[in-house]
Amino acid sequence: MNSFKPLVFSGVQPTGNLHLGNYLGAIRKFVALQENNDCIYCVVDLHAITAQLVHDDLRNQIRSIAAAFIASGIDPKKHIVFNQSAVPQHAELAWVFNCVARIGWMNRMTQFKDKAGKDRENASLGLLAYPSLMAADILVYRATHVPVGDDQKQHLELARDIAQKFNIDFQEKIRATGTGVDMVVGEEPIHGYFPLVEPLIEGPAPRVMSLRDGTKKMSKSDPSDLSRINLMDDQDEILKKIRKAKTDPEGLPSEVEGLKGRPEAENLVGIYAALADKTKADVLAEFGGQQFSVFKPALADLAVHVLSPITAEMRRLMDDTTHIDAILKDGGERARARAEKVMGDVFDIIGFLR
Numbered sequence: 001m002n003s004f005k006p007l008v009f010s011g012v013q014p015t016g017n018l019h020l021g022n023y024l025g026a027i028r029k030f031v032a033l034q035e036n037n038d039c040i041y042c043v044v045d046l047h048a049i050t051a052q053l054v055h056d057d058l059r060n061q062i063r064s065i066a067a068a069f070i071a072s073g074i075d076p077k078k079h080i081v082f083n084q085s086a087v088p089q090h091a092e093l094a095w096v097f098n099c100v101a102r103i104g105w106m107n108r109m110t111q112f113k114d115k116a117g118k119d120r121e122n123a124s125l126g127l128l129a130y131p132s133l134m135a136a137d138i139l140v141y142r143a144t145h146v147p148v149g150d151d152q153k154q155h156l157e158l159a160r161d162i163a164q165k166f167n168i169d170f171q172e173k174i175r176a177t178g179t180g181v182d183m184v185v186g187e188e189p190i191h192g193y194f195p196l197v198e199p200l201i202e203g204p205a206p207r208v209m210s211l212r213d214g215t216k217k218m219s220k221s222d223p224s225d226l227s228r229i230n231l232m233d234d235q236d237e238i239l240k241k242i243r244k245a246k247t248d249p250e251g252l253p254s255e256v257e258g259l260k261g262r263p264e265a266e267n268l269v270g271i272y273a274a275l276a277d278k279t280k281a282d283v284l285a286e287f288g289g290q291q292f293s294v295f296k297p298a299l300a301d302l303a304v305h306v307l308s309p310i311t312a313e314m315r316r317l318m319d320d321t322t323h324i325d326a327i328l329k330d331g332g333e334r335a336r337a338r339a340e341k342v343m344g345d346v347f348d349i350i351g352f353l354r
Helices: 020-033 045-051 058-072 089-100 103-107 110-116 125-139 150-169 171-177 235-243 263-276 280-287 292-319 322-350
Strands: 008-012 039-043 080-083 145-147 181-185 188-192 198-200
Touching: 008 020, 008 058, 008 125, 020 039, 020 058, 020 145, 020 263, 020 292, 039 058, 039 322, 045 058, 045 125, 058 080, 058 292, 058 322, 080 322, 089 125, 089 150, 089 322, 103 125, 110 125, 110 150, 125 150, 145 150, 150 171, 150 181, 150 188, 171 188, 171 322, 235 292, 263 280, 263 292, 280 292, 292 322
Parallel strands: 008 039, 008 145, 039 080, 145 198
Antiparallel strands: 181 188
């Protein structure tokens, strides 16, 4: 093998309702990436139990994410859509990576600090080791690229660190098994097994904020359902939430500069721009000088126009889950075939008897 075959991997946790931020920030990008890439899209259900062990209906949460993938336009025949727990090699490689990664690396992960809060001693070991499992998710397929948001960049750096340490520590054994690739780490040429995965940034990612507080990200965990537009919301719910979205007394400015210090106005303009595939400047050229009483109905109509077909298809798929289950089963089998080959190589490189 002379080089790593380009491959895109990404996953979404099945926790809570998917919302507009998930769609604009991740799923819509997944759909675009599949046009020119080999893609694997995963419902990361093993990650779902790191912060909350017991879920009311994890199976249907898994199905709901898969339904969102399919309803948004991901092609499960050309690409792979599956749930993580269907491929045991994710957890298997994560254990190897737990032994590669250093405790100091994990302690530096800011997301662990944020999620664990002040009571770090009471957080699960899974929450601490979460980034090691994320590295395994990517590298069990030797994926080369991952679309990431700001909150996952540190985890991707850790995946690179883990891959690099594995490659260096096992360099001679990798060469002996004939499974590696000549690569350069820094200025040092080595023979490595895992790629140093690259972040995939397709244009500026829209940062979708809460409809109730423009300084906080739109979140599944926000106690107020009015703070987000869920992908399963019907037309009336979307209209109500945008109508009640927090704004300020001023009208919309004509220039982007005029949005500074106005987080709620900037958020709504940003949402319109993302849904319409325009820039904020384009939106303000159209609506500058108008009051929110004019802009909000236009935004609501646009949101309904874009999201209604997705919502309708998600509801259809969730009404009879036979089709979704078949897609996940097929995707799991295809993913497992790839992962088994990689884990076989890893066992040989480490020296396990098999």
